[in-house]
Amino acid sequence: MDIAKPKVGAEATPTAPFAVRETYRLYRLRAARAVAVVAADMDDEARALAARHDLQGRDWHSPVFASAEVEETTEKHVLGDVVISSAPGELQPSNRK
Numbered sequence: 001m002d003i004a005k006p007k008v009g010a011e012a013t014p015t016a017p018f019a020v021r022e023t024y025r026l027y028r029l030r031a032a033r034a035v036a037v038v039a040a041d042m043d044d045e046a047r048a049l050a051a052r053h054d055l056q057g058r059d060w061h062s063p064v065f066a067s068a069e070v071e072e073t074t075e076k077h078v079l080g081d082v083v084i085s086s087a088p089g090e091l092q093p094s095n096r097k
Helices: 043-053
Strands: 022-030 034-039 067-078 082-086
Touching: 022 043, 034 043, 043 067, 043 082
Parallel strands: none
Antiparallel strands: 022 034, 022 067, 034 082
């Protein structure tokens, strides 16, 4: 009597590798007390990404709020990577004695 043995394990079907957009450009958006470094292809794209990821809700869209510098790098960056750094305010001398 032949009894069919159940298959153990799952069959893996190969899929295409996960693709991400990459860029060689980094935008540095500089505001009075913050800097955003954004991997993007265009200035308006960098500003939109910075605004979307800023938890403090600063107006990165505005050129009045933040200037923009672009740097062409030799390494690739994942498009949309954002790093925002807030600078502490200037220390004022204390009048306490």
